[in-house]
Amino acid sequence: MDALNNPQLQQLINQEKERAMANEMIAKLTSACWDKCITGIPGSKFSSSESSCLSNCAQRYIDMSAMIVKRFHSMQ
């Protein structure tokens, strides 16, 4: 088996790579948003403000990323 000469295998490897990168993004964002949103001692469930903070956090991160790209391009 020579991975470099097998296009189907390359595609499968690329899919796993994308999956791993998506998982890493989720992990990093969860860590950052946990720090921002879960300020007290963890309870037996999230308060509604904690859970909306978490989902807002992810969406604002996406908005921010788009804004950064746009700004960066407008400066070139």
Next chain:
Amino acid sequence: MDSFSSPSSSSPSSQMSAEDFMDQLKVQLAQAYAEEFLETVRGKCFDKCITKPGSSLSGGESSCISRCVDRYIEATGIISRSLFNAQR
């Protein structure tokens, strides 16, 4: 036996199938992910729950840790769904 001969020049039975390779790749990725996840949870819950280390884990510390692990897993799901819903 020439210890410098390349693996691809040896017999087919010593080569791995593409399927076996992908299985091994997926297992290793899953293991790496699990280890990283556990390390993150350790850090977060240590910060939240063990504020003044005593001579053993108190009942309060233990239940805090349990809740913390559950909440962190839940938070991962919330973030994951939020990201998925935002992208078209």
